[in-house]
Amino acid sequence: MFEPSVYKARRAALIQKLAAMGIHDGVALFPGNRESPMNYADNTYRFRQDSSFLYYFGLAEPGMAAAIDLASEKSVLFADDISLDDMVWTGPKASVREQADSAGIDAAEPLSTLSGFCAAKRMLYLPPYRMDIQAQLAELTGVALGAVPGGASMELIRAVIAMREIKEDREIERIERAVDCSIDMHLAVITTAKPGMSEAQLMALAYREALTGGGMPSFPPIATTRGSVLHNHGYGNTLTDGGLFLLDAGAETDDGYSGDLTSTFPIGRRYNDRQRAVYQIVLDAGRAASQAIAPGVPYRQAHFAAARVIAQGLKGLGLMKGDMEAAVADGAHALFFPHGVGHQMGLDVHDLEALGEIHVGYPEGEHKSAQFGLKSLRMAKPVRAGMVLTVEPGIYFIEGLIDIWKREGKFTQYINYAELESWRALGGFRNEEDWLVSQSGARRLGKPFDKSIAAMEGYRGA
Ligand SMILES: [Mn+2]
Incomplete structure (x- = not known):
């Protein structure tokens, strides 16, 4: 991971690019990848974080989501701290708040609050390539499951490509x-x-x-x-x-x-x-x-x-x-x-x-x-x-x-x-x-x- 300022600067640049395309409000939503079962729930494929999530938020833990509120220019990490039961299996982990700080993210909230946060806001998202994420986006946006890929934001797609394709x-x-x-x-x-x-x-x-x-x-x-x-x-x-x-x-x-x-x-x-x-x-x-x-x-x-x-x-x-x-x-x-x-x-x-x-x-x-x-x-x-x-x-x-x-x-x-x-x-x-x-x-x-x-x-x- 890079310094927190790197991710803050990238998010600020993304907000500017979207503003230049006439988008000044709404939420840019980045669902992180989840664990993907291979043959039963606990036996998973190697976890790989989504690359745009990595680029703007840096964190490589499964089951997170992140959002940028374009009007307030604030970013929010949605994730849950591990329970005592989980810790037995995973060992101690940094808290969600600490992880948010490591990527310069303004706020850290429980995952359960994500749908409330998205309600009645204009949602911008990238095309999903995993069905579980497509289903999550359908729930959060109210778009029918099959229509989710077509509802991806062309402006967000173009802004993310323009940034990620020029390497720092x-x-x-x-x-x-x-x-x-x-x-x-x-x-x-x-x-x-x-x-x-x-x-x-x-x-x-x-x-x-x-x-x-x-x-x-x-x-x-x-x-x-x-x-x-x-x-x-x-x-x-x-x-x-x-x-x-x-x-x-x-x-x-x-x-x-x-x-x-x-x-x-x-x-x-x-x-x-x-x-x-x-x-x-x-x-x-x-x-x-x-x-x-x-x-x-x-x-x-x-x-x-x-x-x-x-x-x-x-x-x-x-x-x-x-x-x-x-x-x-x-x-x-x-x-x-x-x-x-x-x-x-x-x-x-x-x-x-x-x-x-x-x-x-x-x-x-x-x-x-x-x-x-x-x-x-x-x-x-x-x-x-x-x-x-x-x-x-x-x-x-x-x-x-x-x-x-x-x-x-x-x-x-x-x-x-x-x-x-x-x-x-x-x-x-x-x-x-x-x-x-x-x-x-x-x-x-x-x-x-x-x-x-x-x-x-x-x-x-x-
Ligand atoms: Mn090749």
């Missing part, structure tokens, strides 16, 4: 700590993997580093020998010499800041010729994308910078053909690169996407493309100094997709399906780094982590 220096320091720990997760896996090991053993190593760093993984890692399955979440395969391993994993600090990295390395000591050629294109695509980052430049341009390098590179290997500018414009490269080049990162690993991907990644009024590949571009809008973004191009040989496109005769002017046949089992490659937008360009976050072919083979003992 103190936040960048935390994010960089998360990235450093994420690098430790990757190096542990890259230097330890051996033919005959299971994906689960490497998954355990990644977890060990994240926990040792004081936090947890920022999302369920992808640790797979089948990198062409974009979000493969099983860990049952065995590593075989000659194959590739793809690790997409990051750490979260104890106060909620994320890292998110992806590495693709040979299970033997060296990449084979084809793996090496494709991996190098992915590295080059990442460099092109990160060089395209500068304040005011739409992130879509970084995406297309990567897409062009991928298309040209695949043309060089004989897998694509023809005019690559036209191929990229038409979306033919998406056979190999079907996702966007990156997303924002901060208190959420996909930062702010709970508030609506379109509001976070696109300028007001702009729509997402429906084109295959481009429709998965989560972040397209102009970037600003202080934003943190992932840069994560990839090349995948997705056999099911190749078969469908080939059968449909799709983009035969750009794709050399005959040549592709002997490459189709090569798997998937992705390289992901975390970048901070600076005043003039961008800086990679985290300690040195060389992803070149020579360095990767060096980690593998070659």
Whole structure:
């Protein structure tokens, strides 16, 4: 947690932003997350506080709610002190009043008073992503359960995005700590993997580093020998010499800041010729994308910078053909690169996407493309100094997709399906780094982590 003044200043800035949009009264309500039962009430998923609650109120206890009265500019924490019975199980805890003080919150009230506080006031809330919170909001606002998400305040959404997407220096320091720990997760896996090991053993190593760093993984890692399955979440395969391993994993600090990295390395000591050629294109695509980052430049341009390098590179290997500018414009490269080049990162690993991907990644009024590949571009809008973004191009040989496109005769002017046949089992490659937008360009976050072919083979003992 930061100093109480940090949270006070953020709440004051939020009040100002809403006032600038013409909202001078009512209540901005922030329900904190609750414990979430896994299979019975006392056996819960890991508790994770809501990120906007963390940003404005700092407290990571389950079952709290907080409100900002926009007219009086006072903030209130609604929570209950633990009972003597609870204390037996949890140990002593700071009182609600002490916790409120630690976040500079004006008042602390019992949770039972929340509904009275909300009664007959204009309520502003963010879209809920958990059903228990949606039900709580329905009760507090009198809005029908199914209508609660649609009743979220667009002004509050825009104000929170505008604040949270520009990282304070103190936040960048935390994010960089998360990235450093994420690098430790990757190096542990890259230097330890051996033919005959299971994906689960490497998954355990990644977890060990994240926990040792004081936090947890920022999302369920992808640790797979089948990198062409974009979000493969099983860990049952065995590593075989000659194959590739793809690790997409990051750490979260104890106060909620994320890292998110992806590495693709040979299970033997060296990449084979084809793996090496494709991996190098992915590295080059990442460099092109990160060089395209500068304040005011739409992130879509970084995406297309990567897409062009991928298309040209695949043309060089004989897998694509023809005019690559036209191929990229038409979306033919998406056979190999079907996702966007990156997303924002901060208190959420996909930062702010709970508030609506379109509001976070696109300028007001702009729509997402429906084109295959481009429709998965989560972040397209102009970037600003202080934003943190992932840069994560990839090349995948997705056999099911190749078969469908080939059968449909799709983009035969750009794709050399005959040549592709002997490459189709090569798997998937992705390289992901975390970048901070600076005043003039961008800086990679985290300690040195060389992803070149020579360095990767060096980690593998070659
Ligand atoms: Mn990512």
